[in-house]
Amino acid sequence: MSYIKTQIEQILNNSPYEPEFHQSVIEFLRSLEDFIEINPIYKKENIIQRLTEPDRQIKFKVSWQDDNGNIHVNRGYRVQFNNTLGPYKGGLRFHPTVNMSIMKFLGFEQIFKNSLTDLPIGGAKGGSDFDPKGRSDDEIMRFCQSFMAELSRYIGADIDVPAGDIGVGAREIGYLFGAYKRIRNVYEGVLTGKSLLYGGSFIRKEATGYGLIYILGEMLRSHNIDLENKIVAVSGAGNVALHAALKAQEMNAKVVTMSDSSGWIYDKDGIDLSVIKKIKEEKRLKLSEYIKYRPKSIYKEGKFTWEIPCDIALPCATQNELTLEGAKNLVKNKVVAVAEGANMPTTIDATNLLLDQNILFLPGKAANAGGVATSALEMSQNSMRISWEANDVDKELKRIMTNIFNKISKTAKENGFSENYIMGANICGFKKVADAMIEQGVI
Numbered sequence: 001m002s003y004i005k006t007q008i009e010q011i012l013n014n015s016p017y018e019p020e021f022h023q024s025v026i027e028f029l030r031s032l033e034d035f036i037e038i039n040p041i042y043k044k045e046n047i048i049q050r051l052t053e054p055d056r057q058i059k060f061k062v063s064w065q066d067d068n069g070n071i072h073v074n075r076g077y078r079v080q081f082n083n084t085l086g087p088y089k090g091g092l093r094f095h096p097t098v099n100m101s102i103m104k105f106l107g108f109e110q111i112f113k114n115s116l117t118d119l120p121i122g123g124a125k126g127g128s129d130f131d132p133k134g135r136s137d138d139e140i141m142r143f144c145q146s147f148m149a150e151l152s153r154y155i156g157a158d159i160d161v162p163a164g165d166i167g168v169g170a171r172e173i174g175y176l177f178g179a180y181k182r183i184r185n186v187y188e189g190v191l192t193g194k195s196l197l198y199g200g201s202f203i204r205k206e207a208t209g210y211g212l213i214y215i216l217g218e219m220l221r222s223h224n225i226d227l228e229n230k231i232v233a234v235s236g237a238g239n240v241a242l243h244a245a246l247k248a249q250e251m252n253a254k255v256v257t258m259s260d261s262s263g264w265i266y267d268k269d270g271i272d273l274s275v276i277k278k279i280k281e282e283k284r285l286k287l288s289e290y291i292k293y294r295p296k297s298i299y300k301e302g303k304f305t306w307e308i309p310c311d312i313a314l315p316c317a318t319q320n321e322l323t324l325e326g327a328k329n330l331v332k333n334k335v336v337a338v339a340e341g342a343n344m345p346t347t348i349d350a351t352n353l354l355l356d357q358n359i360l361f362l363p364g365k366a367a368n369a370g371g372v373a374t375s376a377l378e379m380s381q382n383s384m385r386i387s388w389e390a391n392d393v394d395k396e397l398k399r400i401m402t403n404i405f406n407k408i409s410k411t412a413k414e415n416g417f418s419e420n421y422i423m424g425a426n427i428c429g430f431k432k433v434a435d436a437m438i439e440q441g442v443i
Helices: 003-014 019-037 047-052 100-115 137-151 168-184 207-224 239-249 273-282 287-293 324-332 347-358 370-384 390-414 420-439
Strands: 056-065 073-082 088-092 121-129 160-163 231-235 254-259 261-265 298-301 312-315 335-339 359-364
Touching: 003 019, 003 047, 003 121, 003 231, 019 047, 019 100, 019 207, 019 347, 019 420, 047 420, 056 100, 073 088, 073 100, 073 137, 073 160, 073 335, 088 168, 088 370, 100 121, 100 370, 100 390, 100 420, 121 137, 121 160, 160 370, 207 239, 207 312, 207 335, 207 359, 207 370, 207 390, 231 239, 239 254, 239 273, 239 312, 254 324, 261 287, 273 287, 287 298, 347 359, 370 390, 390 420
Parallel strands: 088 121, 088 160, 231 254, 231 312, 312 335, 335 359
Antiparallel strands: 056 073, 073 121, 254 261, 261 298
């Protein structure tokens, strides 16, 4: 049995019943097999085992009271995976599907995503199976205060700096920050994604979506393809999807689809993002409301299957949303490029099909790194007690995303993988962390 197969088997035995974590680790380690064989130092230092075992897995009870006086209990999580390159950094997700497997997969991916930014941040992830949908502001505030009462023991500006994710936006970050400040009696940059009123950074809200389009543009330019006038299919209707669609439209592409957990919309004339903002950000309603404003558009209930013809596909919703069925639809409709705005949104078999068909593919650990990159810029601003102008942050975000593409492209070619950007991202992200681990000794 090969070294990598032995490592995978050991991980599966040590961490049973964690399918999302297994998928992430298996895809990653298989891509490194040849690289590690010609670089035996990583075997000697047992880097794989050291990297795939989290530094710390924290699970705790969150008790809170709703507006009717009923008491609820949820589970809270924080997986501090690896802090070789800097303080733990990764979002908090509030969603009923949250469990330890998902936290570990997201934390593991975060290590290498953060590595690619070249900023001093390690990898972590956290959250709760609490569902903020349908809850009042007061209920969400009470939940956040209870959640932070426990999480505050493990985080700090130089220890672990959480951010937002699915279900955790500016409102939740505000409640969490207020609770942390009161519990710890310290005012520090312990959370990112904060309001501009109290230490947040310009462009943070937009950063993941903007960054996705910036790195997509770099990849297309390297192949002499222009984003202008291309038809773009986007999944999701949250923060990442919204701002990716916005930036794509600014670059004169036509975004024709978006989706949420209930269904999806198709607007052949181009999505009206002002309507999306009204529905999803102001009113917090289902996407089906869109056709009331745009009666010529089409709404379908159920899972988005990527059946609409497009040049560019941007999966920006959640893990494993782009399945083999969706990939076959994209291939049939002659898609040019796929760039992941979410974390691991494409299943392994779908990814393999797209690569076999020579479709340009940007993996999430590179393509959606703009959010955490700008979070790290927010950390820097907090440390220096200053605030950068929006244009300066945007320029730095674009520089970081351009640099990520150049690195993964160069790494792929140097290791004989031509334009396989998955291999480039995995090798590049791994090498920096692994080399730093070796230099820091066995700890």
